[in-house]
Amino acid sequence: MADTKKRSLDSDNGTESGPEKKLASGDGAGKDTKKPTADPGSEAGSVLAGFQTEKIMRESSREKNIFIHGKMGSGPNEGRDAVLILEKTPFREDSLAELFKTSELKLQMRNDIYSTYHLHPPTHLNDIKATMVCPATEKHIKKYQSQELFLIQESGEDYRNITLPYIQEQSFSVQWVYNILEKKAEADRIVFEDPDPQNGFVLIPDFKWDQKQLDDLYLIAICHQREIKSLRDLTREHLPLLQNIQQQGQEAIMKRYSVPSCRLRVYLHYQPSYYHLHVHFTVLGYEAPGCGVERAHLLSDVIQNLQTDTQHYHTRTLTYPLRADDALLHKLREAGRF
Amino acid sequence: MADTKKRSLDSDNGTESGPEKKLASGDGAGKDTKKPTADPGSEAGSVLAGFQTEKIMRESSREKNIFIHGKMGSGPNEGRDAVLILEKTPFREDSLAELFKTSELKLQMRNDIYSTYHLHPPTHLNDIKATMVCPATEKHIKKYQSQELFLIQESGEDYRNITLPYIQEQSFSVQWVYNILEKKAEADRIVFEDPDPQNGFVLIPDFKWDQKQLDDLYLIAICHQREIKSLRDLTREHLPLLQNIQQQGQEAIMKRYSVPSCRLRVYLHYQPSYYHLHVHFTVLGYEAPGCGVERAHLLSDVIQNLQTDTQHYHTRTLTYPLRADDALLHKLREAGRF
Numbered sequence: 161m162a163d164t165k166k167r168s169l170d171s172d173n174g175t176e177s178g179p180e181k182k183l184a185s186g187d188g189a190g191k192d193t194k195k196p197t198a199d200p201g202s203e204a205g206s207v208l209a210g211f212q213t214e215k216i217m218r219e220s221s222r223e224k225n226i227f228i229h230g231k232m233g234s235g236p237n238e239g240r241d242a243v244l245i246l247e248k249t250p251f252r253e254d255s256l257a258e259l260f261k262t263s264e265l266k267l268q269m270r271n272d273i274y275s276t277y278h279l280h281p282p283t284h285l286n287d288i289k290a291t292m293v294c295p296a297t298e299k300h301i302k303k304y305q306s307q308e309l310f311l312i313q314e315s316g317e318d319y320r321n322i323t324l325p326y327i328q329e330q331s332f333s334v335q336w337v338y339n340i341l342e343k344k345a346e347a348d349r350i351v352f353e354d355p356d357p358q359n360g361f362v363l364i365p366d367f368k369w370d371q372k373q374l375d376d377l378y379l380i381a382i383c384h385q386r387e388i389k390s391l392r393d394l395t396r397e398h399l400p401l402l403q404n405i406q407q408q409g410q411e412a413i414m415k416r417y418s419v420p421s422c423r424l425r426v427y428l429h430y431q432p433s434y435y436h437l438h439v440h441f442t443v444l445g446y447e448a449p450g451c452g453v454e455r456a457h458l459l460s461d462v463i464q465n466l467q468t469d470t471q472h473y474h475t476r477t478l479t480y481p482l483r484a485d486d487a488l489l490h491k492l493r494e495a496g497r498f
Numbered sequence: 499m500a501d502t503k504k505r506s507l508d509s510d511n512g513t514e515s516g517p518e519k520k521l522a523s524g525d526g527a528g529k530d531t532k533k534p535t536a537d538p539g540s541e542a543g544s545v546l547a548g549f550q551t552e553k554i555m556r557e558s559s560r561e562k563n564i565f566i567h568g569k570m571g572s573g574p575n576e577g578r579d580a581v582l583i584l585e586k587t588p589f590r591e592d593s594l595a596e597l598f599k600t601s602e603l604k605l606q607m608r609n610d611i612y613s614t615y616h617l618h619p620p621t622h623l624n625d626i627k628a629t630m631v632c633p634a635t636e637k638h639i640k641k642y643q644s645q646e647l648f649l650i651q652e653s654g655e656d657y658r659n660i661t662l663p664y665i666q667e668q669s670f671s672v673q674w675v676y677n678i679l680e681k682k683a684e685a686d687r688i689v690f691e692d693p694d695p696q697n698g699f700v701l702i703p704d705f706k707w708d709q710k711q712l713d714d715l716y717l718i719a720i721c722h723q724r725e726i727k728s729l730r731d732l733t734r735e736h737l738p739l740l741q742n743i744q745q746q747g748q749e750a751i752m753k754r755y756s757v758p759s760c761r762l763r764v765y766l767h768y769q770p771s772y773y774h775l776h777v778h779f780t781v782l783g784y785e786a787p788g789c790g791v792e793r794a795h796l797l798s799d800v801i802q803n804l805q806t807d808t809q810h811y812h813t814r815t816l817t818y819p820l821r822a823d824d825a826l827l828h829k830l831r832e833a834g835r836f
Contacts, residue, residue: 207615208598221588224562228594246617248586248624250559256566260546264621265628273633277545279584279626283602286586286624288617290603295611309782310760313798336610345609367614376559422648422836425792444647444792444819447560447785454763454782456791458817460651469806479798481782498760 207292210234211244218306224248227304232294242294243304249289250373259285289370307483310498311454316475318497319392326491327389327435334436337382340364351379352412359404360384363412366440368449374417377443381405388437391430391457391478396470399463405439406459419443427456431480431488454481545630548572549582556644562586565642570632580632581642587627597623645821648836649792654813656835657730664829665727665773672774675720678702689717690750697742698722701750704778706787712755715781719743726775729768729795729816734808737801743777744797757781765794769818769826792819 210233219226225247232240264280293300314323339345341362354360361383365371369378383401388394394402410421425442429450432438439459442448450456465472482489492498548571557564563585570578602618631638652661677683679700692698699721703709707716721739726732732740748759763780767788770776777797780786788794803810820827830836 208601208603208617211598213594216591219589219591223560224586224588226589226591226594246589248562248589250562251557251564251584251586253554253557253564256551256564260549263546263626265546273631275630275632277628277630279546279628280621281624281626283618283621283624286619286621286626288601288619288624290615290617292613292615293611294613311762311782312760336612339609346607349607367612373559375557422650423646424649425790427791444649445644447790451791452763452785452789453765453791453794453796454789458791460815460817464815477798477802479796 207232207235208244208290210238211242217243217301217304229296229301229304237294240295241297241301242292243296243300244293245291245304247289247291249287249370250376252372255285291367302485305485307485309481309483310489312480312482312489312492312498313477314480314492314497315477318492318495319478322491322495322497323488324392326488330487332435334434337434337436337438338386340382341384351416352408354404354408355384356404357384359401361401361405361409361439363409363441374419374443376446376448377413377417377419377441378446378448379409379413379441381409381439381441383437383439386436389435390432390437391428391462391473393437394462394466394473396466399466402439402459402463402466406463409439409441413441425451425456426459427451428459428462429455430457430478431455431482454479545570545573546582546628548576549580552579555581555639555642565644567634567639567642575632578633579635579639580630581634581638583629583631583642585627585629587625593623645823647819647821648827650818650820650827650830650836651815652818652830652835653815656830656833657816660829660833660835661826662730664826668825670773672772675772675774675776676724678720679722689754690746692742692746693722694742695722697739699739699743699747699777701747701779712757712781714784714786715751715755715757715779716784716786717747717751717779719747719777719779721775721777724774727773728770728775729766729800729811731775732800732804732811734804737804740777740797740801740804744801747777747779751779763789763794764797765789766797766800767793768795768816769793769820792817 212231212233213228214231215229217227217229225245228244228246230242230244232238232242259279259281262282262285266278266280268276268278270276336345340347340350343350346364349364350362351365352363361381363379363381366378366380369376383405385401388398406426409426410424413419413424414421423444425440425444425448427440428438429440440448440450440456442451462473465476469475482492489498550569550571551566552569553567555565555567563583566582566584568580568582570576570580597617597619600620600623604616604618606614606616608614674683678685678688681688684702687702688700689703690701699719701717701719704716704718707714721743723739726736744764747764748762751757751762752759761782763778763782763786765778766776767778778786778788778794780789800811803814807813820830827836
């Protein structure tokens with residue numbers, strides 16, 4: 161049963177909570193080849209009306225989001241499993257004045273110079289971002305269930321003996337990545353492209369960023385080369401690719417968003433959420449999910465490491481977190497490596 | 499009165515942001531225009547109407563909050579300085595069904611099994627928590643002001659020419675560290691000590707951790723050697739010290755708190771907050787401040803780097819963030835390195 165394509169839809173932390181999230185896909189295999197459609201808003205109004213919550217899989221009071229497993233109501237997917245992710249949206253500076261003028265306010269508590277209120281803004285100033293995965297397989301659902309984390313120390317040998325065979329055996333689908341690279345989906349979201357098949361890449365906003373404000377700026381560079389699974393595959397021959405992504409990615413972000421390179425955190429994940437090389441660009445000061453030292457690797461360090469030793473990522477013991485239910489964790493445990 | 503005491507109003511570390519009990523606002527669903535009636539807060543409706551934003555002091559897209567400095571409109575405090583903190587509220591499980599039924603939904607994007615929407619809920623299902631400090635003194639205002647961050651690329655030469663002279667010239671006091679090592683202060687807080695003058699250290703809970711629960715566990719190992727300022731001073735000769743801190747630190751935490759090493763993130767900071775070598779132990783899953791890839795260095799990586807090259811931290815370009823008001827940033831700028 162091959163599958164699990166992972167994508168960054170949620171914004172929690174932890175391991176799989178990387179900037180990207182893991183989304184299993186493969187089981188509903190027929191879906192992978194389906195052409196993406198965009199019929200803005202047509203079916204929208206009714207999609208959620210009959211949605212039946214089965215289980216709250218995860219929620220964060222800090223981040224104001226919630227992950228729900230449920231069944232679709234009437235419509236083409238009626239009765240099918242779905243994962244629904246809701247997240248409150250950040251405040252927008254440009255609508256504050258209107259917010260102050262038009263919101264209802266209710267005093268809750270007052271003490272000396274401190275008071276607290278409930279503010280009820282008009283609907284259009286306070287929307288919620290909703291992400292739907294439908295039909296969702298059991299793997300999708302499992303992936304979103306919150307789980308304990310374990311830190312792995314993976315030697316180069318562990319990678320070749322355990323992790324690599326596991327990745328190959330799963331043959332994770334990255335069809336959605338190819339859809340982007342081939343402009344079959346999300347073409348209008350592309351911020352920059354260098355079409356060179358060797359060193360080129362597509363720069364695209366991460367799903368978690370709604371592009372309305374810069375303080376949670378988050379883009380992903382996806383390389384055109386299809387043979388690089390992760391950090392572990394990199395050698396000195398990839399330096400031109402990596403340097404190109406760093407250089408042109410930063411320039412494109414400066415050009416489009418006026419955010420200079422000294423404000424950007426540029427890094428890779430290991431383990432990545434999907435096994436097609438990609439690089440994360442997030443703005444400094446934004447604690448993006450997955451930017452912790454236990455999972456992120458600064459691109460500038462990766463470049464220096466390869467300049468020093470082309471075998472660095474083949475031989476080095478790498479540390480990363482895995483969720484308790486991750487199949488790779490079980491493989492490592494079976495092999496007595498955890 | 500003025501600035502007598504500080505009060506914790508923000509929810510930076512999720513400390514104060516528990517799921518808040520919401521008052522069911524009795525006004526009719528979807529009635530944006532209804533005026534709040536005189537109740538506990540009779541002046542409520544007008545408090546914000548004339549509020550003039552002076553400055554956005556801080557905002558977090560992740561936590562969906564914003565800190566605003568402004569002046570009050572009409573009312574008893576007209577024209578006075580105020581700090582207004584707005585924060586979106588967490589989702590409530592008990593109102594999800596109503597949310598699905600009554601919200602407007604607008605399709606934004608669709609690709610394969612993934613789609614995203616804007617959800618417009620009725621006002622009463624989506625309120626905002628507002629906290630007001632008024633009149634606010636300059637200290638209040640300064641307290642909430644965030645500083646811009648800049649990412650520095652410091653070569654080994656930059657360190658020797660700019661950073662090291664700066665550290666020496668400032669002669670930062672670490673007397674409080676010596677007080678701990680000599681048991682002149684906080685002796686009762688020590689969790690573990692290896693008294694060896696070369697490889698020994700003291701393990702002590704970080705001030706940010708109140709030790710009441712394990713999910714934000716945070717301890718610091720402070721070495722007895724006094725000549726190691728930071729990562730930059732480390733060579734292969736320090737390997738026994740580093741390995742000792744890793745090994746015995748993890749064992750002590752297992753013994754005292756029953757948290758195994760595979761649940762611990764063990765790392766150094768560069769730049770550190772004080773120039774006496776120390777190592778951070780935080781629990782996985784807790785996004786401790788400063789555990790981001792731009793500032794943290796896993797101890798296991800530091801050890802491997804030194805095993806490979808004793809000069810690693812003397813020669814390597816290191817990346818780290820500095821606040822706009824940091825004196826070191828000005829030194830680097832003067833030297834044309836930023």
